[in-house]
Amino acid sequence: MPANWGTFIPNVTQLIAGQSFTNPGSIANDPPRIGAGAPPYPGAAAAIPNPNFGVPYVPLVTPGGRRDFGEALAQEYINAINVAQTPAGATRQANPAADQALILAYGEAFERLYRDGDVDLMDTKDEDGNIIKEGKESSEPFADLCPDPIEEPDPIEEEKKRKKKFNAFLEKYKDQTSPWGLHKFKFSEFHCIEDNQPRAEVEKLIATKLIREFEAITSASEKSEFYDWALRLGSLYYATSEYYYYNITFRLNRTIGDYPFFNVTDKTRSDITSAGYSWEDLVNNVSKLVVDSIGISYPVYTERQQTGWTSTYNSLGHYTGRVAVYSDVKIENIYKRIQEGIKSEMVVPWPYEDPEKPECPLSKYKIQVSSTVDNQRPKLLTNNVIAFFSYVSNRREVYTGVGDYNTDGEYYSKHIYYDKKDNWVKSNYEESEYKIKWLGVPTGISGSSTLAVLDVKRTGVNSGTLYKFTIQLAIDAKKAADECDAEEEILDIPFQYPSGDPYEELANATITYWYLHLIQPFKATPPMPPALSNLPLQGFYIPIYYGSANRLAKGIRRSLNSGKAFDKVPLTEPPAVAVATALAATYALHLLEFKLIYLGGIPVPLVPYVPMIGFVPVAYLPLLTSVEWLLCASRLTHLSGYTQQHDLQFQ
Numbered sequence: 001m002p003a004n005w006g007t008f009i010p011n012v013t014q015l016i017a018g019q020s021f022t023n024p025g026s027i028a029n030d031p032p033r034i035g036a037g038a039p040p041y042p043g044a045a046a047a048i049p050n051p052n053f054g055v056p057y058v059p060l061v062t063p064g065g066r067r068d069f070g071e072a073l074a075q076e077y078i079n080a081i082n083v084a085q086t087p088a089g090a091t092r093q094a095n096p097a098a099d100q101a102l103i104l105a106y107g108e109a110f111e112r113l114y115r116d117g118d119v120d121l122m123d124t125k126d127e128d129g130n131i132i133k134e135g136k137e138s139s140e141p142f143a144d145l146c147p148d149p150i151e152e153p154d155p156i157e158e159e160k161k162r163k164k165k166f167n168a169f170l171e172k173y174k175d176q177t178s179p180w181g182l183h184k185f186k187f188s189e190f191h192c193i194e195d196n197q198p199r200a201e202v203e204k205l206i207a208t209k210l211i212r213e214f215e216a217i218t219s220a221s222e223k224s225e226f227y228d229w230a231l232r233l234g235s236l237y238y239a240t241s242e243y244y245y246y247n248i249t250f251r252l253n254r255t256i257g258d259y260p261f262f263n264v265t266d267k268t269r270s271d272i273t274s275a276g277y278s279w280e281d282l283v284n285n286v287s288k289l290v291v292d293s294i295g296i297s298y299p300v301y302t303e304r305q306q307t308g309w310t311s312t313y314n315s316l317g318h319y320t321g322r323v324a325v326y327s328d329v330k331i332e333n334i335y336k337r338i339q340e341g342i343k344s345e346m347v348v349p350w351p352y353e354d355p356e357k358p359e360c361p362l363s364k365y366k367i368q369v370s371s372t373v374d375n376q377r378p379k380l381l382t383n384n385v386i387a388f389f390s391y392v393s394n395r396r397e398v399y400t401g402v403g404d405y406n407t408d409g410e411y412y413s414k415h416i417y418y419d420k421k422d423n424w425v426k427s428n429y430e431e432s433e434y435k436i437k438w439l440g441v442p443t444g445i446s447g448s449s450t451l452a453v454l455d456v457k458r459t460g461v462n463s464g465t466l467y468k469f470t471i472q473l474a475i476d477a478k479k480a481a482d483e484c485d486a487e488e489e490i491l492d493i494p495f496q497y498p499s500g501d502p503y504e505e506l507a508n509a510t511i512t513y514w515y516l517h518l519i520q521p522f523k524a525t526p527p528m529p530p531a532l533s534n535l536p537l538q539g540f541y542i543p544i545y546y547g548s549a550n551r552l553a554k555g556i557r558r559s560l561n562s563g564k565a566f567d568k569v570p571l572t573e574p575p576a577v578a579v580a581t582a583l584a585a586t587y588a589l590h591l592l593e594f595k596l597i598y599l600g601g602i603p604v605p606l607v608p609y610v611p612m613i614g615f616v617p618v619a620y621l622p623l624l625t626s627v628e629w630l631l632c633a634s635r636l637t638h639l640s641g642y643t644q645q646h647d648l649q650f651q
Contacts, residue, residue, distance in 0.1 A: 005584040005587075013577050016579055066114040067108070067110060075099075084591060087617065088529065090523045092521065105505070105509035105512075109502045113502040122137045170363055180468055187429050187434075188363065188368060190381060191209055210230060211289075211290055211348050214227070223338050227291070230287055230294075232287075234264070263418050275379045304326050308324075309323065372605070436462055438465055439602060442467070470614065477545065477617070478544050478595065503560070527598065530602070532601070533609055537613070555590070556586055559583040566578065597615055598616050
């Protein structure tokens with residue numbers, strides 16, 4: 001549920017229109033003023049610091065109606081934002097001490113507004129209608145507030161924006177030479193695979209990924225090794241051997257897979273089977289798709305080679321020596337063909353002809369998250385399956401036992417295999433790349449950390465990609481907010497408040513109220529993605545930005561002075577509705593400016609949690625109704641329509 005402005009508006013309306021505050025107070029009856037500076041009141045006491053936001057205040061001795069109203073308004077604000085929430089749904093964390101401080105500060109600000117006076121409500125004009133003295137009627141800083149309707153952010157659209165920013169971040173910093181440059185993952189992302197997807201589509205998706213990775217390799221020798229690895233994924237190469245040792249001796253020495261699937265571990269086989277596929281068919285078909293695609297783009301070619309010698313003789317028939325004989329020779333060896341270079345654009349078996357499913361680019365700077373660590377991922381993509389279909393050059397091994405060693409160069413050895421045992425997969429995929437390079441959060445982070453501290457820690461060895469991105473989001477958001485604040489116009493108020501601008505005090509008190517929540521402005525749960533749990537970092541929040549005090553003061557000033565167009569209507573409710581609605585809009589817009597960092601974690605089997613932080617871009621609020629905005633927009637023009645609008649608002 002968003003912030004409860006639907007209750008705030010009628011309650012504040014009645015506070016204003018009900019005229020329940022019968023003791024407005026008067027300067028003559030006020031007690032001596034206590035506060036900073038030298039107030040212009042007889043008998044003023046020495047300055048005493050205010051425990052509530054540094055705002056000078058009068059102790060609650062004989063409170064007047066203006067103080068009562070301020071305190072009541074603060075309470076209605078607190079009641080409304082009690083259900084304000086983060087995009088993940090975490091609602092406000094109750095804080096009675098902060099509540100009381102806000103209530104006292106609001107009471108004091110309205111007390112001061114009454115004592116110090118304000119700009120005249122209406123303009124003073126001569127008999128010809130010329131303005132002699134400008135009042136709120138003509139003063140821009142006091143103009144009625146009629147903002148555009150507020151739209152609650154759509155979580156789906158916000159997630160799309162986050163992904164777009166993430167991709168831009170990767171593109172910008174992937175080649176960064178700074179200490180916090182991004183990691184290039186061995187176990188990088190796959191094309192989107194869905195549970196229960198037809199096997200033929202899955203095979204083509206995996207093969208397309210591998211072919212694109214082959215294309216990106218610039219070294220001919222590494223391309224050759226990639227091809228060799230792809231050839232040996234399944235049984236396509238080994239099945240030509242009939243030697244007994246493959247099934248017994250070879251298996252015992254390597255503890256990998258059985259003949260002729262030497263590279264497919266038992267765990268990989270069971271994972272593919274559990275996902276509903278034949279592991280033999282899936283592995284072999286992926287291997288064949290990749291190998292065939294490479295073979296087409298690196299075709300058999302003809303090369304001029306020396307094929308022998310021929311004797312030569314002179315005209316008298318005497319032997320004069322011999323010369324080399326050259327012939328066109330077909331080069332069929334795939335490794336030599338790869339060395340020769342690509343001859344045609346590679347064709348991928350992308351399984352979709354639907355234009356709405358174009359092949360999407362994959363990034364080596366994104367890890368493929370497995371279903372082993374996140375059960376929301378496709379069942380097929382376990383730790384072992386991801387590692388199996390990921391090329392890692394340093395896994396190439398050669399078995400030197402007795403047996404079939406019929407080679408045509410090193411790459412044809414029947415004894416070459418690519419060793420990825422289960423313990424190696426867990427260590428290199430889960431413990432290294434996933435937990436540290438992807439999710440890693442530096443040590444020493446707590447609710448007392450600042451953005452500057454978090455930024456410095458990006459250089460640490462335990463700083464993962466998601467951590468670096470989250471900090472960059474926060475830095476960019478803070479920079480944009482600061483730039484926006486710097487450009488905010490300073491209003492020319494046609495009045496000198498003796499004790500400071502009370503509207504600014506209301507704004508500062510509202511912002512300070514949120515800072516008084518310290519590390520817990522919102523509840524620890526639900527967590528803010530990418531964090532999935534409040535543990536192990538406890539679900540604390542680090543404030544980056546709690547909104548612009550200048551912008552909030554402008555909104556409050558205009559809101560409290562809205563409804564001037566109703567000065568000829570002999571009713572109190574129309575202007576009261578205008579003020580209450582404008583205040584709700586101002587507060588709602590202010591909350592949408594919030595930016596925080598959430599400290600949580602991600603549950604991982606047997607850990608049990610990996611630290612993780614999430615960026616909270618906004619606090620979700622409210623939708624003000626169309627009727628309320630209709631009233632706001634129309635009150636300046638057609639007052640005759642008030643009756644109908646009134647009926648809609650209060651029926």
